[in-house]
Structures are given as structure tokens and as C-alpha cells.
Amino acid sequence: MAHPTARITLASPRASRLLALAASLSLGGVAAQAGPPERVVSINLCTDQLAMMLAAPGQLISVSHIAADPLMSVMAEEAARYRLNYGQAEEVHALIPDLVLAGPYTSRYTVGLLRRLGVEVRELPIVERLDDIPETLALMGMWLGREDAAQTLVAEYRTGLAALAPDHDHRPRAVLHYANNYTSGTQTLAHQILSFAGFANIAEEAGLSGGGTLPMEQLIMLMPDLVISGQRYPGLTRAEDVIDHPAMEALRDRHAGATVTDAEWVCGTPAVLSAIARLTALHEGGS
Amino acid sequence: MRFSLLLALLGALVAALFAVSLLVGPAGLTPAQSLAALIRGEGLAETLVMREIRLPRALLAVMIGASLGLAGAAMQGYLRNPLAEPGLIGVSGSAALGAVLALHTGLAASFMLGLPLAALAGAAAAVGLILVLAGPGGGSITLILAGIAVSAMAGALTSLVLNLSPNPFAASEIIFWMMGSLADRSMVHVWLALPLMVVGWALLASLGRGLDALTLGEDAAATMGISLVRLRLVLVAGVACVVGAGTAVAGAIGFVGLVVPHILRPVVGAQPSKLLAASTLGGAAMVLAADIAVRLILPERDLKLGVLTAIVGAPLFLHLIYRTRREGL
Numbered sequence: 245m246a247h248p249t250a251r252i253t254l255a256s257p258r259a260s261r262l263l264a265l266a267a268s269l270s271l272g273g274v275a276a277q278a279g280p281p282e283r284v285v286s287i288n289l290c291t292d293q294l295a296m297m298l299a300a301p302g303q304l305i306s307v308s309h310i311a312a313d314p315l316m317s318v319m320a321e322e323a324a325r326y327r328l329n330y331g332q333a334e335e336v337h338a339l340i341p342d343l344v345l346a347g348p349y350t351s352r353y354t355v356g357l358l359r360r361l362g363v364e365v366r367e368l369p370i371v372e373r374l375d376d377i378p379e380t381l382a383l384m385g386m387w388l389g390r391e392d393a394a395q396t397l398v399a400e401y402r403t404g405l406a407a408l409a410p411d412h413d414h415r416p417r418a419v420l421h422y423a424n425n426y427t428s429g430t431q432t433l434a435h436q437i438l439s440f441a442g443f444a445n446i447a448e449e450a451g452l453s454g455g456g457t458l459p460m461e462q463l464i465m466l467m468p469d470l471v472i473s474g475q476r477y478p479g480l481t482r483a484e485d486v487i488d489h490p491a492m493e494a495l496r497d498r499h500a501g502a503t504v505t506d507a508e509w510v511c512g513t514p515a516v517l518s519a520i521a522r523l524t525a526l527h528e529g530g531s
Numbered sequence: 532m533r534f535s536l537l538l539a540l541l542g543a544l545v546a547a548l549f550a551v552s553l554l555v556g557p558a559g560l561t562p563a564q565s566l567a568a569l570i571r572g573e574g575l576a577e578t579l580v581m582r583e584i585r586l587p588r589a590l591l592a593v594m595i596g597a598s599l600g601l602a603g604a605a606m607q608g609y610l611r612n613p614l615a616e617p618g619l620i621g622v623s624g625s626a627a628l629g630a631v632l633a634l635h636t637g638l639a640a641s642f643m644l645g646l647p648l649a650a651l652a653g654a655a656a657a658v659g660l661i662l663v664l665a666g667p668g669g670g671s672i673t674l675i676l677a678g679i680a681v682s683a684m685a686g687a688l689t690s691l692v693l694n695l696s697p698n699p700f701a702a703s704e705i706i707f708w709m710m711g712s713l714a715d716r717s718m719v720h721v722w723l724a725l726p727l728m729v730v731g732w733a734l735l736a737s738l739g740r741g742l743d744a745l746t747l748g749e750d751a752a753a754t755m756g757i758s759l760v761r762l763r764l765v766l767v768a769g770v771a772c773v774v775g776a777g778t779a780v781a782g783a784i785g786f787v788g789l790v791v792p793h794i795l796r797p798v799v800g801a802q803p804s805k806l807l808a809a810s811t812l813g814g815a816a817m818v819l820a821a822d823i824a825v826r827l828i829l830p831e832r833d834l835k836l837g838v839l840t841a842i843v844g845a846p847l848f849l850h851l852i853y854r855t856r857r858e859g860l
Contacts, residue, residue, distance in 0.1 A: 423700050425715070459831055460715055461558035461580045480634040482707055483700035490717045491583035499575060 280389025281343035281364075286311075287331040287354070288347035290511035291368050293319050294384045295345055296326075297513070298393050306339055315475055318507045318515040333357040343387065371512020374436045377401060380512055397514060404517040405440075408524060412442030416527065417466075419446040420505065421492065422474030423483040425460055429453040434509055437516055441523035443470060464491055470501040470526070501526065534805055537798055541812035545593065548819035552589040555826050556580070587718045592822045593815045594721070594728055595713075595781050598773035600814020601807060603788020605735045606658075608742035608803035609766050613793060613851055614671055617774045618785025618837075620678030622657045624685035626771075626778035627708040629653025631689050633779075635696045647727050651775030657681050658770045662763060671855050710837030711782035713822050720780040731772025732811075734765050739804030746803065784836050786844025787814050793847060 284299060285306045286292045292311035295304050296319050309330055310316055311323035329335055333354045336344060344365045346355055358365050366387055371380050378398040385394020418438055420428045428434035428445070429452030435445045446468045450458050473487045486492070496502040503526060508519035553569065554562055558580045568577035569586065599617060606615040617623050633639040633649035664677040689708050693701045741762045744752040749759060777784075791813040792806055799805040818836070825834040 457831055459557040461556050461584055464579050464584075465558045465576050467576050477698040477700070479637075479696045479698040479701060480639055481696075481698050481700045482704055484698075485717075486715050489583070489715060490719060491579045494579055494583060 281341075281387070283339065283341045284343045284345065284388065285329065285336050285339050285341040286345040287329060287336060288345065288350055288368070289317060290347055290371075290513070291345035291384070292323065293317065293511055293513050293515070294368070294381065295388065296322050297397060298381070298384055298388055298390045300388070300390060303388065305341070306336075314507070315477060316507050316510060318511075318513070320507075333361070337361050337363060345384075345387070371433055372431055372436075373433070374405065374440060374516065377512050377514065377516070381514075401514045401517070404514065405520075408440065408517065408520050410440055410442055412527065415442060415444045416469040416501075417446050417449075418443040418470035418472055419458070419463055419466070419468040420472050420474075421458075421463065421487065422505070423481070423487065425457045425463070425486050426455060426474070427452060427458045427463075428455055433512055433516070434505070437509060437519050437523065438472075441520050442527040443523065460486060460489060460491060464495060467495075468500055470503070471496050473502065473504050475504060475506055534799060534809075537795075537809060538812065541809060541816065545812055545815045545819065548816055548823065549589050549593060552592060552819050552823050553581070553585050555823055556585055557830055583717060584715070587716055587721050588713050588822065589819070590721050591713050591716055591724070591781060592819045594724060595777040595784065596787060596815035596818025597811045598728055598731065598777045598814070599784065599787035599818070600791040600810035600812070601732065601735050602770045602773050603814070604792040604803070604806045604810035605738055605742070605766055606770060606788070607792055608738070608806065609745065609762065610662075610665060610674065611745070612665075612671055612674060612855075613796075614675060614789070614848070614855065616786065616789035617654075617658075617770060618783055618787070619682070619789065619848070620657070620661050620674065621681030621683075621685055622654050622661070622770060622774050623778050623783035623785065624682045624689070624709070625657035626650040626654035626775045627783045628685045628689045628692070629775065630779040631692045631708060635692055635698070635701065644723070644726070647723055647776045647779040650779035651727060651771050653685070654775040654778065655767060655771035657685065658767050658774075662767060671852075706835060707782045709783055710835030711778075711784035712825075712833055712835050713781055714833045716780060724776040724780045727772045727776035731769045731774075731776065734769030734772065736807060738762065738765060738769070739807055742803035742807070746801075782835075782837070784818065784840055786837075786840040786848070787817050789851075790840070790844045790847055791817055793851065 280303070282303060284295060284304045286295045286304065287308050289308060289310045292307040296307065304326065306327040306329045307323050309328040312320050312328055314320040317323060329339070331350065331354060336358060341363060344358055344363055346365055346367050348367055348370055350367070355365050355367070368380065368384065371377060378401060381394045381398050381401070385391045420434055420438070427447045429447045430445065431453045432455060435447070438445050446463070446466050447458060449466060450462060452458065471492065476484055476487065508515045554565055560568070560577060560580065564577055565581055567573040569581040572578045603616045606617070607613055627650070629652050630646055630650040633646045638649055639646035660681060661674065661677050665674040686709060690705050693705050741752070741757045744755045744757045753759065792810045795809045795813050796806055799809050821836050821839045824839055825836060828834060
């Protein structure tokens with residue numbers, strides 16, 4: 245295994261230098277610029293959406309194919325207007341980007357290989373708090389040289405969030421129940437969305453801080469007032485069977501309210517405001 | 532008399548393990564609470580845990596274990612070869628392929644029994660193919676080689692289907708289909724598997740006399756009025772029903788049909804008809820015990836059942852290969 249990899253790493257920088265040379269010749273030397281990047285490729289769902297919100301026309305040339313999936317992306321329609329990539333180092337490199345946007349969970353091999361090929365890769369940290377979203381927007385704005393656009397979005401986001409400001413004495417207990425009995429603990433964006441909308445997260449009672457599994461037996465013994473189920477995808481899997489398990493259905497029928505998470509919950513973008521608004525409405529509707 | 536004592540002991544073991552299986556779980560219920568919830572429905576949460584989560588799990592362990600023990604004993608009786616086992620020769624793997632195809636093409640969603648019937652078709656194709664290749668009383672080498680080829684093909688196609696699925700969770704389920712698990716199954720799965728299993732149990736149980744006669748050789752069996760063609764058809768149908776239905780809801784669990792008949796054969800005096808009954812109970816006990824163990828070893832991780840059965844079964848399998856080689860079979 246180690247041997248062929250070593251050979252690739254030896255051979256590739258030479259090839260990349262040739263490609264980079266060809267690129268800089270054909271594009272008039274944009275690679276060696278100090279100004280904003282002109283060919284940005286995003287290979288992560290969350291950077292896809294932030295880049296689409298902030299990039300100047302023509303600046304963003306490709307987003308990941310996941311950004312075009314309406315089940316996971318709030319900007320699927322916009323994404324369809326871009327060239328879609330599958331996050332493979334070779335195809336990304338062939339787009340001759342001067343900036344690649346990735347996330348902390350992007351394959352280390354892909355990021356490492358792109359960097360060895362001389363491509364600038366920036367990784368956007370995971371957003372775990374609602375208060376981190378302005379910073380994230382500002383950071384993306386800085387990377388793209390679009391600070392003003394970012395400031396506008398930050399101001400809109402702050403206004404939107406303030407309008408939804410919590411005013412709840414009563415805090416019903418909610419559980420996030422995803423495929424494989426996965427749930428989100430206290431150190432997650434989903435927890436913050438839940439709390440801001442006036443619900444207590446049951447994962448806190450179970451002692452979960454990050455993401456983790458909450459066995460169905462334990463979940464039922466905790467008797468939540470609201471079950472927020474994970475998104476269903478096409479095809480039937482055992483992982484998602486737990487969402488419709490008869491015990492969960494009985495819990496929803498006989499005790500708890502029910503709703504589902506969707507693409508708005510996934511990334512730390514201003515789209516979380518509509519997730520909060522829908523949950524708040526549920527809270528005020530008396531769940 | 533001794534045989535009925537053995538059955539009584541095995542029955543008691545199954546009953547005891549069934550009770551333990553109902554009492555093990557992360558909810559932390561006391562035995563008294565569990566019983567009150569299970570029988571009288573006291574407390575909504577407790578009742579849901581007992582009736583909708585633990586009861587189906589214990590029932591499925593009994594049903595699937597019994598099926599695998601019975602199928603292993605029947606196949607070994609017919610082939611007169613202790614290495615024949617649904618998991619090892621690719622019958623379970625092919626059933627899993629059928630199930631995965633049904634789940635990801637929409638067949639399972641379109642009608643009630645789509646899932647178990649597709650798994651049955653996969654199992655039937657594999658067991659039919661193996662029996663044709665190995666022939667009655669076929670040599671171990673042909674049997675095992677055919678099994679390796681069928682298993683490898685079924686495993687590869689299962690992985691292919693799951694990798695092609697648009698569902699982001701599909702690919703990570705390859706391990707479930709290859710190793711099997713009873714975690715978070717429900718009464719829906721019990722009702723899905725039970726009808727076909729009952730048919731399969733009846734078919735396989737009817738083989739006792741024929742398999743006994745077959746121990747005297749094919750010619751002797753034929754003079755006793757046993758039709759080998761019919762015997763084989765019933766065997767294929769029975770094995771396909773029980774393994775197909777079991778795999779459709781719990782994945783492929785290997786080695787149960789190997790280990791259980793191997794342990795019980797000397798006790799019943801190597802008479803196939805008695806081994807069928809004893810292996811049915813023994814299989815139920817083995818899967819119940821394995822399913823209790825996975826919950827005690829790693830309570831929150833869903834350790835796969837096939838991991839435990841293989842750790843017990845694979846060394847035994849090697850031992851059997853060594854012995855059959857020495858006996859020059």
C-alpha cells in the first residue's frame with residue numbers, strides 16, 4: 245500500500261507544476277495574485293452554501309453535488325446553476341482553482357493531495373453555536389474578498405435572530421432522533437436551535453455533549469414531549485427503520501408532539517433562522 | 532426416554548434464556564417492573580420498552596436461531612456432510628442479496644411480503660445451485676468450493692447494490708447484512724418473518740424419516756420408498772423459507788447451523804430425525820445467548836451477532852475440516 249502512494253506523491257508535483265504553469269499562462273497569471281480569488285471551488289456542503297450566498301458573479305465555479313440535493317441543501321436550486329463536483333482531488337485540480345473551500349470532515353487525503361499539488365485549501369470550522377454564525381460569515385467574506393456582502397448578511401442575521409429572541413417560561417422536553425438512534429448533545433448547533441426556540445434537549449439529561457447514540461429504550465424511558473425525527477432518504481435502510489419503529493410511533497401517538505429536521509438544521513448559515521421560526525411556532529402552538 | 536429428557540433440558544434452556552433476554556437492556560428496569568409492564572401494561576414508557584422493543588427482539592432470536600439450527604441439521608443430513616451450513620455455503624448471503632434488492636428497488640415498500648419473498652428467492656437460488664453442484668452425498672471439497680463462490684458473488688453484489696443506493700446510510704449497512712443483528716427490530720419484523728418460517732419449519736420437520744433412511748445409502752432409501760427428488764425439493768423449499776425469512780429481518784448470521792448440530796449429534800446418537808428437533812431448540816438457545824452477550828459486552832454499540840457466532844464457530848469449522856480430511860471424505 246505504501247509504495248504506490250509514495251510513487252504518486254513523487255510524480256505528481258512535477259505534473260502539477262506543469263499544469264500550474266499552463267494555467268498561469270492561459271489565465272494571465274491569476275494564481276500569483278494578492279487580490280480576491282477568481283476561481284473558487286467548494287467541496288463541502290456548508291462552504292457550498294456560504295460561498296453561494298457571498299461570492300461575486302463568476303467567482304465561484306463549482307460546488308459539491310450534495311449542495312444540489314434538496315434533502316440536504318437549502319440552496320439546491322441555486323446549486324444546480326453551478327458545475328457540480330464529487331470532491332475528488334483530480335477533478336477539483338482539473339478545474340484550476342485558486343481557492344478550494346473544504347470542511348473539517350473533508351477527506352484528509354483529498355485535502356493533503358490538493359495542497360501537495362499546490363492548490364490553496366481553506367477549511368471552515370464546524371459551527372456549534374448560533375453566535376458563531378456571524379464570525380463564520382465574516383470569515384468566508386474575507387476569504388472571498390467579499391467583506392461588505394458578508395457584513396450585510398451578518399446584520400440581517402442578527403436582526404432576524406433578535407426578532408425570534410426567546411421569551412419562554414415553559415420549556416417542553418424535546419428529543420432529536422436521527423437514523424441509527426443518533427442524537428445531538430449540548431455542544432451542537434441543533435441543540436442551540438432547539439434551546440433558542442424554547443425547548444429543553446433531552447440529550448442533556450442523558451449526559452450527551454456531542455453527537456452520540458441514545459438507545460431507543462433509554463429515549464422512551466425519558467418520555468420527551470416532542471420528537472424531532474431525522475430526515476428520510478430514498479430506499480429503505482435499517483438505519484432509518486428506528487425512526488418509524490412502532491415504539492417511536494406509539495410515543496408520538498400517545499404522548500409526544502412530532503416534527504422533522506431538514507436541510508435548514510445541517511449547516512451554520514442564516515437558514516437556521518427558519519428552522520428556529522418553525523420550532524417556535526410549534527412551541528407557541530402548545531406542544 | 533433419554534431423547535425426551537434432552538428435549539426437555541433444551542426447552543428449559545431456551546425458556547430461561549428467553550426470560551434473560553427480556554430483562555437485559557439499557558432502560559434499567561427491575562425484573563418486577565419489566566414483568567408488570569410486559570404482562571399488565573403498567574406505565575406507558577415501560578410497556579413500550581417491553582412490548583415493542585424487547586419482546587420482538589427475544590422472539591426473533593428464538594425464531595431465527597431455531598430456523599438456522601434446523602436448516603443446518605437438515606442440510607447436513609441430506610448431504611451427509613457436517614460442513615453444510617446455510618451461512619458458510621452462501622445461502623444466507625444470497626438471501627441478504629435478495630433482501631437488499633427488495634429494499635432498494637422499492638419492492639419491499641410496494642407490498643407486504645415483498646421483503647421476505649425476495650430474500651426467499653435469493654436463498655432458494657443459492658441452495659438449489661449448491662445442491663446441484665455438490666449432488667447428494669457430494670464431497671466436501673465441491674460443497675465448500677461452490678459455497679465460497681456463491682458467498683463471494685452474493686457478498687459482492689450486496690455491496691454493489693448498497694453502494695449504488697442514493698441513501699446515505701445504505702453503504703454502512705453492508706456489515707449488518709453480512710454479520711446480522713437483532714437491535715431495534717420490531718413486531719413488524721416478527722410478523723413479516725413468521726408466516727414463511729412456519730411453512731419452512733413444517734417442510735423441514737417432514738424430512739426426518741427420509742433423512743433417517745438416507746443414512747443407509749441412497750439405494751436402501753429408495754427401496755424404502757423414499758423419493759430422493761422429492762426429498763431434495765422439500766429441503767430446498769424448507770431451507771429457502773426459513774433462511775430467507777430470517778435473513779430478511781436480521782441479516783446473515785453464520786455458523787449457528789454448524790455449531791449446534793455438531794454439539795448435539797453425539798448426544799442424539801447421530802440419528803438425523805432426532806437431530807432436527809434437538810438442533811431447532813439448540814439453535815434458538817445459541818442465538819438467544821449470542822444476542823444477550825452482544826448487549827452485555829457492548830451495550831450501546833450494536834455489536835453484530837455474526838461476530839460472536841463466528842468466533843465460536845470458525846475454530847470448530849477448522850477442526851471439522853481437519854477431521855473430515857483425516858477420515859478421507
